Amino acid sequence: MPRLETIHKAGHFSGRILNMADYEAERARFTWEGARQALDGLPGGLGLNIAHEAVDRHASGSRRIQVALRCLGRDGKRHDVTYGELAERSSRFANALDALGIETGERVFLLLPRTVELYVAALER
Secondary structure (H helix, E strand, O other): OOOOOOOOOOEEEOEEOOOOOOHHHHHHHHHHOOOOOOOHOHHHOOOHHHHHHHHHHOOOOOOOOOOEEEOOOOOOEEEEEHHHHHHHHHHHHHHHHHHHOOOOOOOOOOOOOOHHHHHHHHHOO
8 A cells, every 4th residue: 555645734724823733743752652641531530432532521621612613515604613512412412312212332323424413423422
């Protein structure tokens, strides 16, 4: 398999500072132990949950009003969702599944395009 070339971007994109301005430097510093330490884990040491790491820990703090997800519609319209909104929507979806009698560990299959609803469903708690 051919090695893919690294994409290099300028230090700013659309007037915003990139999260990772120097990919090669970040790659050289990366360790799995450092990545583990950057994760919160569930409260009370109850394990690791992607919904908590990607949404809930930000929604309960100062990032609550920051954009977590930006979707572009086929019509070109932009739809931004904050961490707080994403946490609220994913909780509502989880409550709907609960009301339907869906229990933890059961499989739920979805067929959705890349819309806000897809991420809400994928990140439900």
